[in-house]
Amino acid sequence: MLRFLVRRMLGAVVILLLISAITYLLFFTLPSDPALLSCGKNCSPQNVTLIHKNLGLDQPVPVQYGEYMAGILFGRHLPLGTCPAPCFGLSFAGNMPIWEIIKSRYPTTLSLAIGGAAAFLTIGVGLGLISAWRQGKPIDKIAGSVSLMGQSVQIYFIGPLAIYLFADTLGWTDPGHDPDWSHGPAGSISGLILPCLVMSVIFWSNYSRQTRSLMVEQLAEDHVRTARAKGMSAAYVFFRYALRGAMGPIVTIFGIDLGSILGGAIITESTFGLHGLGQLAVSAVTQTDLPLEMGVMLFSAAAIVLFNVLIDASYAVIDPRVRLS
Incomplete structure (x- = not known):
């Protein structure tokens, strides 16, 4: 019984990792720029660059994904302060922890x-x-x-x-x-x-x-x-x-x-x-x-x-x- 449940739990962890990786790639490698969506239509290039830096979008995608998953498990530092685990980031709409x-x-x-x-x-x-x-x-x-x-x-x-x-x-x-x-x-x-x-x-x-x-x-x-x-x-x-x-x-x-x-x-x-x-x-x-x-x-x-x-x-x-x- 215990061995059966352990196998199911390990399988669940693998499934969640795959879902998180695919979801992250789908959302953050889209043609639309998340920084531009966050800033709005009349956003200046300087503000877009600043948002890229604050959101970590200026780093390679694998690094972004690693920091995102580390934030969920251990928390991370965001522009508005420390985000305790589980940290899914900040909402674009209200700048609130998700x-x-x-x-x-x-x-x-x-x-x-x-x-x-x-x-x-x-x-x-x-x-x-x-x-x-x-x-x-x-x-x-x-x-x-x-x-x-x-x-x-x-x-x-x-x-x-x-x-x-x-x-x-x-x-x-x-x-x-x-x-x-x-x-x-x-x-x-x-x-x-x-x-x-x-x-x-x-x-x-x-x-x-x-x-x-x-x-x-x-x-x-x-x-x-x-x-x-x-x-x-x-x-x-x-x-x-x-x-x-x-x-x-x-x-x-x-x-x-x-x-x-x-x-x-x-x-x-x-x-x-x-x-x-x-x-x-x-x-x-x-x-x-x-x-x-x-x-x-x-x-x-x-x-x-x-x-x-x-x-x-x-x-x-x-x-x-x-x-x-």
Whole structure:
């Protein structure tokens, strides 16, 4: 088990290094000059030269990349003073440390992603289990129809409808706001219920179909039929044998969907007016703030890689055969 996790961690480090190198080359070797973008259209050549020196753009690209990575790990000295680790540089727009901006935004996106994942796993897997348990019955057909409808909608369409119906008309829930965990969980959770449920719709419909298919396949396996022949109850066989065999692929699918969860968070944040990493990334693109764009991208990539390592660890717990691979 430990050897398995060590290999996954080493692989994650290599992946992050490759992502950081490719991202740095893409952003800082573009035809557009980052110094000119930072200074503006009416910038004098003297100011462009000064910005080049302050940003370290007058040095070879490998040296720039080395200093950038050293800043993330150990911190570095910037024109406005010392930048402690992790230092992603300064934002062109506000001359603020990028890590401070990310630190103020990622709790919203993290809360949205965790809440949305909990919602679509609970609803999707639950519907799939009900369909598999009652396959061929009316409830199976109803669950299948609901899942198909869920896959047919998009966040930017169902989001405003949900706000109008459940928040404005019925008043059942808050239309959505940024969580403030310093004032207790109740107020923060209330502002995330509707966004999390809306974001989960496009995901749980797929998990419902996948879970049903995997459970039906597992129920036809020899070891499940053997368990039934030994006189074990249908419920025990369903949850103890079939469900455990189906959970491995579901966990794998969830690991693949982690990037899609962040993509869905961008649209959800824009729809509900939440100030998370998704909205920050859009703002950085519109303002052509290259250091901020790169900082958000690297932070998001690191989060996805870390979550995938955790998924691998959970997969090893579910399926003991993985520990030997």
